[in-house]
């Protein structure tokens with residue numbers, strides 16, 4: 001029984017080896033041994049596929065190179081797009097600034113923003129102003145300077161062309177043996193008082209004020225108290241100028 005069982009094992013092992021060799025045979029290159037013409041064809045096809053996939057000059061390698069070049073171009077184009085975006089926002093910011101400057105110029109009496117510092121006027125009363133009523137505006141009709149055309153010598157009012165810090169000062173000489181009280185006025189609100197008067201003589205008083213003003217705000221001098229008193233001509237003055245403009 002043991003001998004027949006051994007022979008059985010040898011038989012089956014031989015059969016398994018033979019079938020394995022038969023199965024693997026087409027994978028061997030054709031020059032390794034004798035083979036039919038169809039087996040030779042299959043083998044050379046395999047070789048060509050291997051060369052195409054992993055060879056240095058194969059089609060797949062060329063595709064890889066092309067893809068990486070495309071990625072380079074793509075990232076450069078994205079960089080350019082970002083640069084264009086940066087330029088666009090810079091241009092928009094400049095446009096905003098120019099528009100603000102235009103508005104600032106437009107709100108005044110033709111005063112350019114670059115000339116904002118050159119806002120100044122100086123005027124005086126050309127002749128005696130008697131019988132002034134209470135709160136009546138004192139018109140300093142005689143112009144000395146009017147840089148930026150900011151003072152109206154007919155109404156006696158200053159109008160600020162641009163937002164900024166402004167300085168004003170007035171000196172009022174009273175009539176003989178009389179007193180007059182006046183005030184500095186911003187948009188109808190008193191912001192400073194002046195007393196002028198003398199006993200058996202004339203007397204002058206003055207005051208000044210610093211104001212934060214918006215474009216279009218008005219400042220003038222008016223009578224505060226003293227119906228019938230008068231402001232002396234030529235000795236009474238009214239001046240104002242911009243100290244510096246606020247940002248446009």
Ligand SMILES: *[C@@H]1O[C@H](CO)[C@@H](O)[C@H](O)[C@H]1NC(C)=O
Pocket residue numbers: 177199200
């Ligand atoms: C000044 O006014 C006072 C008070 O009214 C008066 O007494 C005096 O005579 C006046 N002086 C002159 C020079 O008119």
